[in-house]
Every structure is written in C-alpha cells, then in structure tokens.
Amino acid sequence: QVQLVESGGGVVQPGxxxxxxxxxxxxxxxxxxxxxxxxxxxxxxxxxxxxxxxGINKFYADSVKGRFTVSRDNSRNTLFLQMNSLRAEDTAFxxxxxxxxxxxxAEGASxxxxxxxxxxxxx
Amino acid sequence: xxxxxxSPSSLSASVGDRVTITCRAxxxxxxYLNWYQQKPGKAPELLIYGASSLQGxxxxxxSGSGSGTEFTLTISGLQPExxxxxxxxxxxxxxxxxxxxxxxxxx
Numbered sequence: 001q002v003q004l005v006e007s008g009g010g011v012v013q014p015g016x017x018x019x020x021x022x023x024x025x026x027x028x029x030x031x032x033x034x035x036x037x038x039x040x041x042x043x044x045x046x047x048x049x050x051x052x053x054x055g056i057n058k059f060y061a062d063s064v065k066g067r068f069t070v071s072r073d074n075s076r077n078t079l080f081l082q083m084n085s086l087r088a089e090d091t092a093f094x095x096x097x098x099x100x101x102x103x104x105x106a107e108g109a110s111x112x113x114x115x116x117x118x119x120x121x122x123x
Numbered sequence: 124x125x126x127x128x129x130s131p132s133s134l135s136a137s138v139g140d141r142v143t144i145t146c147r148a149x150x151x152x153x154x155y156l157n158w159y160q161q162k163p164g165k166a167p168e169l170l171i172y173g174a175s176s177l178q179g180x181x182x183x184x185x186s187g188s189g190s191g192t193e194f195t196l197t198i199s200g201l202q203p204e205x206x207x208x209x210x211x212x213x214x215x216x217x218x219x220x221x222x223x224x225x226x227x228x229x230x
Contacts, residue, residue, distance in 0.1 A: 035219070037167075045159075045167065045210055047219035059217040062124070095166055105173025108214025109157040113166035 002026035002112055004096050009117030012086055022079040022096030022114055030054075030074035033099035035110050036081050038092035046092070049081065050099070064090075086121045093118050125149055125213050127222040135230040142198040144225045146211035151191055155215035158187055158196045161224075162207045170209075171196065201227075 008020040022034070036048040049070040050059040058070050069082040079096050094117050097110030126149035136142050146156065154174035159167040169178045171187035174194055184199045198205055206229055211222040 037221075044224045045161075045212075045221040047212070047221060050217065050219065061218065100172070103173070103176075105154060105176060106157075108155060108219060109169055109172040109212070110159075110167070111169045111172075111178065113168070116166055 004098065004112055004114035006094060006096055006114040006117040009094065009119045011120045011122060013123050014087060014121055016086055017082070017084045018086060018119060020081040020083065020094055020096075020117060020119070022081075024077045024079070024098075027098070027112075029072075029077040032101055034070075034072065034079045035097045035099055036070060036079075037095045037097055037110065037113075038090075039095070039116075040089075040092045043092075048094070051079070053101075083119070086119075088121050091119060091121045124218045125152060125216050125220050127211055127213055127220050129209075129211060129222040129225050131225060132223065133226040133228065135228055136201050137230045138201055138203060140201045142201055142205075142227060144196045144209055144211075144227075146189075146194045146196070146222050148192045148194075148213055148215075152213045152215035154190045155213055156187070156189065156194045157212045157214060158185075159210045159212065160205075160207045161210065167210065198227075 003025045006022045051070045055072045067085045071080045096114045098112040100106040100111040128147045130145045156174040158171040161167040175187045186197045208224045208226045
C-alpha cells in the first residue's frame, strides 16, 4: 500500500545537527514533489520545505532557511531533511508528505502523510 | 508572506449538526486552498483541495467553497468520527501557510 515512513528523530542539543529520512513505498516516488511539515507538541501545523520530483527545485519556510536542507534519492525512494544549528523552537513532530501534483488545483497540497518523527532540541 | 486565519478557533457541536468553518487569506489566493482533518496522535488527512474538490475516499458530507480570500468548510451531518481539528492551507505561494486550526468537539 501507499506509505511514507519517517525516521531519524530524537533528542539533540541546541546548535547540533540531525538528519531525518522518509522512505516511500507503494507509489512511484520519483514522480512526485515532496513536503516536510512540522508540528510542535500541542500546536498547529507549520510547512517546512518542498522539493521537486527531480530534486532541483527546493523551497523553505523563512524559519528554517539557511539551516535546513531538503534532498532526495529517487533510486532509494527516500527523502531527507538535514537540520543544522537546531534551536529549541525546532522541537516538533516532523512529517513527510506527498504532493499529489495532479490535478493542477491539487498542486501544493499533501495527500499522503507519514506517521511523523519527533525531534526534541534540549540541553 | 500570505497569512491564514480561521474562525472559530473551536466549537462544540452535536452529532447530526451542520458545521461551518471559515478560513481567510491575507491576500488573493484564487482557489488554491486545501482543508485537512487531524485527530489526536495522528497525521493530518487531506479532505478538500482546490477549495472545493473532494479528496478520494472522503465522505460527501464534507464540502468546501470559496475563492479569492474567503473560504468555508462545511460538514453536513456531523458524525462521531468527525470530532477533530481542521486546518486550512494555502498553496498559491510557496510559503504553503496553514491556518491555526479549528477544534471541533462534542457538545
């Protein structure tokens, strides 16, 4: 079945780095743009990043720009989020999500979500 | 950046009620507006995309309308499984902003 599974979360000290992974199955991963969305415990959703199907075009929220880098390996059906210079306010569940792309009115939405991985930034 | 607001922030309703949630964008977003449902401890689920198109598998009691800057999500005949938090999201610009959410709980 169509599935996304995140991994790599954990507890990290402020200023350190962490890399999240998201493994896709059940669909042609290389044909879809992919998002990262995060949610601080008990708070709302915050979009983090988008990467195009081919990995060339990348977009970031202002809150993470210059610190986070999104990438993908289509040969391994895997999406990544490299998080550097982590701050306490980056503490959140991080979800990867598929952009349906089609129809055009659905572009930018997220139709398939992973279960999330928790990142806790604390000393 | 485009800012999204939702009203109300929470509401109490009974099974069978008709519920309407409003989402407003700080600037024109055409119909690039999506609605999600999130239950506690779960990932969000896409309900509506393009302001009014029902995502596959979503019950027809959910409907969306609006364009420009003002949008609504309507649940016609609230069911027990609909008690959740609902978020709107704009996909007109690459900031992909979410609204703050509307929590629907049992009266």
